[in-house]
Amino acid sequence: MGPFVPELISDQLNLVVALVLGIAFGAVLEQAGFSSSRRLAGVFYGYDFTVLRVFFTATVTAMSGVLLLGYFGLLDTEAIFVNPTWLVPAIVGGIIMGIGFVLGGYCPGTSVCAAAIGKIDAMFFIGGGLLGVFAFGELFPLYGNFYDSTSLGPIKVFDSLGMSQGLFAFLLIAVAVGAFAVTTLIEKRVNKLSAPSLEFKSRRHIAAGVGIFALGLLFIVLPDRKTSLVDKVSDPKYVASHPVIMMDADELAFRIVDREPNIRIIDLRSTDTSASLVLPGEEKIAVRDLFGKEWLPIFSQRHLKKVLVGYDESQERIAYLLLQELGYENLAVLKGGFEAFDKTILSPGPFVPTGSRWDADVKAFREKAHGDILKLIAENKNKGAKEPKKTKKVQGGC
Amino acid sequence: MDTKYxxxxxxxxxxxLVLLxxxxxxxxxxxxxxxxxxxVVATVDGIASKHAEGSHFYGTYVGPGKDNPMKxxxxxxxxxxxxxxFVSGLASDRMKFVTEAGPRxxxxxRWLFAAIGGALFGIGAQFARGCTSGAALSGMAVLSTAGFITMIAIFGTGYAVAYFARKLWI
Incomplete structure (x- = not known):
């Protein structure tokens, strides 16, 4: 499951990857005609909409790829870098760059590409860019506060607009296809004889437009993988037809007291360590986080018995079936949920004899386990509650 | 109009696909x-490292325990x-020292305006935490709000001021 940084690809190797991807990036930009400032500036005057076509097509392709890879569980979309938003600085920065684009005819990436094939104006652009960053750095105290203002974090655009991810993806595709059609007409009118769009075989382009539009429609109906899997395993019919392995409170208590090494308690209750009691050696994971890459090292160890502890048994069953669906083995559900464990071991009422001849032993065991486990919990508390484990997120941005 | 592209x-x-x-x-x-x-950060650090480490802007990237900013x-x-x-230009026979400018x-x-444009991009990209590639294109691909805002601001402004800069291009 991607991304492969930082687990599979080291920081050093990642620089080699950067070089290779950069070569591909540069070659595509150059082949697209982005090494020509007149072509780039054409988008603002209607004589050449290459920029819009390349830019929008690339955005739609990459976005669709991310959505599809995420849907099929090949890419952990929670782990990838999402550019954080500083609202007003982003707008002001964009305005400054917009003026720079019209005056300079390049953006930084395309200027490097153009300079590589000998465009002298691009070399001046890069020189100006270096001076611009230098000036920005030297005068930083003047606008340091503004630079850090209106920080909203890594928010997603569909949340900002209050719609679903799929609907937004569809609308973006619809806007892109619409823009392709309209700008082709504008380009033909402005140039009359030699517009780049006159080179197109329109039937093929219309077919492609229809195809990509269908993909957009698919995104609306395609729920994200998490939601669809959780829905699938939460269905009462599915739950009823898939038996789970149970562990009762006494057995769990015995294993905790015994300090059994091959057991891992997965606590599905609140991930806030202060809000709920922390059992010895447990991991707190919310159900939706079970998909994340960071838990793979625990879940994928077959010899470890993963005991799921939730508020109640049905929550545990859902998590159990979800993990099973994700391909993990050696799972167990705590019978009766945390409540049962609490009532039997942690804060038991008076012992209710069942009439079995083991009653005396059970009673003695529970009393001993009660003391031992409370002691373990107290020890854990003194050590300071274990912070919820989070792997390093990928860092990115310019 | 060039049709070899x-x-x-x-x-x-x-x-x-490359971005994906x-x-x-x-x-x-x-x-x-x-x-x-x-x-820029590496150059400033090389010439005046005390100045760089003391600065709020450069200081984020240089200082004891931090990697060389060029790495x-x-x-x-x-x-x-x-x-x-370079390879693409070589393959398509477009290697040439030339200044590209509008007919007027x-x-x-053109060099002066290219440098001014570059400087504005350098400044703007700091505020927006990235340029057309890093903020707009890459940000939009992961559906970041910042990506869309930056893209709309860049191109919206471009269209708004294009008329005043028309002598540069048409």
Whole structure:
């Protein structure tokens, strides 16, 4: 499951990857005609909409790829870098760059590409860019506060607009296809004889437009993988037809007291360590986080018995079936949920004899386990509650 | 009009695949202005390291225990862009020292405006935390709000001021 940084690809190797991807990036930009400032500036005057076509097509392709890879569980979309938003600085920065684009005819990436094939104006652009960053750095105290203002974090655009991810993806595709059609007409009118769009075989382009539009429609109906899997395993019919392995409170208590090494308690209750009691050696994971890459090292160890502890048994069953669906083995559900464990071991009422001849032993065991486990919990508390484990997120941005 | 270039939709598709591969492999997007920043930071640090470490802006990237700012992902990536652009230009026979400008403008004036444009991009990209590649394109691919805002601001402004700069291009 991607991304492969930082687990599979080291920081050093990642620089080699950067070089290779950069070569591909540069070659595509150059082949697209982005090494020509007149072509780039054409988008603002209607004589050449290459920029819009390349830019929008690339955005739609990459976005669709991310959505599809995420849907099929090949890419952990929670782990990838999402550019954080500083609202007003982003707008002001964009305005400054917009003026720079019209005056300079390049953006930084395309200027490097153009300079590589000998465009002298691009070399001046890069020189100006270096001076611009230098000036920005030297005068930083003047606008340091503004630079850090209106920080909203890594928010997603569909949340900002209050719609679903799929609907937004569809609308973006619809806007892109619409823009392709309209700008082709504008380009033909402005140039009359030699517009780049006159080179197109329109039937093929219309077919492609229809195809990509269908993909957009698919995104609306395609729920994200998490939601669809959780829905699938939460269905009462599915739950009823898939038996789970149970562990009762006494057995769990015995294993905790015994300090059994091959057991891992997965606590599905609140991930806030202060809000709920922390059992010895447990991991707190919310159900939706079970998909994340960071838990793979625990879940994928077959010899470890993963005991799921939730508020109640049905929550545990859902998590159990979800993990099973994700391909993990050696799972167990705590019978009766945390409540049962609490009532039997942690804060038991008076012992209710069942009439079995083991009653005396059970009673003695529970009393001993009660003391031992409370002691373990107290020890854990003194050590300071274990912070919820989070792997390093990928860092990115310019 | 030059017609040797690739069909823009095909080029866009390929660019999208490169960006997708970048996100899939490394978990981050492409960029460009970050490399320019690294060069400036490294230069300032090389000439006046005390000044750089004391600055709120440069200080984030240099100082004890921090890697050389040139050893960054985007610097290597941009070096790749240089190679990729060069190879592509060589393959398509477009290698030539030339100044590209509109029909009504002399080369020297074009150089001046190119440098001004570059400087504005350098400044704007700091506020927006990235340029057309790092903030707009890569940000939009992961549906970041910042990506869309930056893209709309760049192109919206471009159209708003294009009329006043028309002598540069048409």
């Amino acid at each position: 690739m069909n823009p939709y095909l080029a866009g598709f390929l660019l999208g 591969a970048t996100i899939f492999i490394t978990g981050r997007g492409l960029g460009a202005s970050g490399a320019i920043k690294s060069i 960054s992902w985007l610097v290597f990536e941009i070096f790749g862009v240089l190679i990729g652009g 403008i002399r080369p020297k004036l």
